[in-house]
Amino acid sequence: MKSKIQFVTGNKHKIEEVQTIFEKECPEFQIMQADIPLLELQAATLEEVAVFKIQSVMENIVPPYFIEDAGFFVDDVCQGFPGVYSSYVMKTIGWDGILKIMAGKTNRNAHFESVIAYVDNHKAVHYFKGVNEGQVSTEARGSSGFGFDPIFISNETPNRTFAELELNEKNIISHRRRAVNKLIEFLKNNA
Numbered sequence: 001m002k003s004k005i006q007f008v009t010g011n012k013h014k015i016e017e018v019q020t021i022f023e024k025e026c027p028e029f030q031i032m033q034a035d036i037p038l039l040e041l042q043a044a045t046l047e048e049v050a051v052f053k054i055q056s057v058m059e060n061i062v063p064p065y066f067i068e069d070a071g072f073f074v075d076d077v078c079q080g081f082p083g084v085y086s087s088y089v090m091k092t093i094g095w096d097g098i099l100k101i102m103a104g105k106t107n108r109n110a111h112f113e114s115v116i117a118y119v120d121n122h123k124a125v126h127y128f129k130g131v132n133e134g135q136v137s138t139e140a141r142g143s144s145g146f147g148f149d150p151i152f153i154s155n156e157t158p159n160r161t162f163a164e165l166e167l168n169e170k171n172i173i174s175h176r177r178r179a180v181n182k183l184i185e186f187l188k189n190n191a
């Protein structure tokens with residue numbers, strides 16, 4: 001029988017990405033969505049936001065479970081903004097607001113980060129981080145994925161935004177995939 005792990009998130013795209021990875025790489029575990037409201041307090045790093053997210057659900061859920069905090073960082077021109085403010089920026093100015101800020105800029109370095117916080121059966125918290133480096137595109141392209149995907153071109157898939165990749169292509173290289181890989185390695189070593 002499969003071991004069940006809950007992924008606490010309200011984001012259906014994240015669930016789809018993570019379930020697809022587990023089905024292929026770690027089918028002995030079944031990832032179930034727990035759509036419990038998460039408190040996303042502002043903090044300086046994704047790791048700190050992840051701690052707040054865990055604290056906001058721990059009374060309402062039985063381990064094992066995990067949460068994820070992700071962010072889009074425009075490195076040089078915006079000193080990492082929107083980063084920990086990614087949710088707020090997505091809901092307000094959106095990726096078109098980022099494109100406006102970046103208009104005419106030649107240095108377009110950016111990256112995605114994902115931090116997974118996994119709470120084991122003993123309530124110990126383990127953190128796993130993944131990064132993907134790339135560029136802010138000059139125009140939005142593609143209809144796959146979500147969030148900032150239409151304006152991010154990974155250095156590993158030049159000329160195509162994340163939103164122009166199939167789910168399985170994004171899932172091979174994404175920040176989330178890299179964090180999930182580390183979680184899977186941990187689960188396999190601690191089974």
Ligand code: ITT
Binds near residue numbers: 148
């Ligand atoms: P949770 O319920 O899991 O918190 P969320 O959508 O609020 O879901 P985050 O706070 O982790 O997710 O992410 C902040 C924002 O960053 C989110 O609103 C997305 O717009 C964006 N984002 C996260 N991962 C992304 C990805 O893989 N591709 C594009 N944008 C992403």
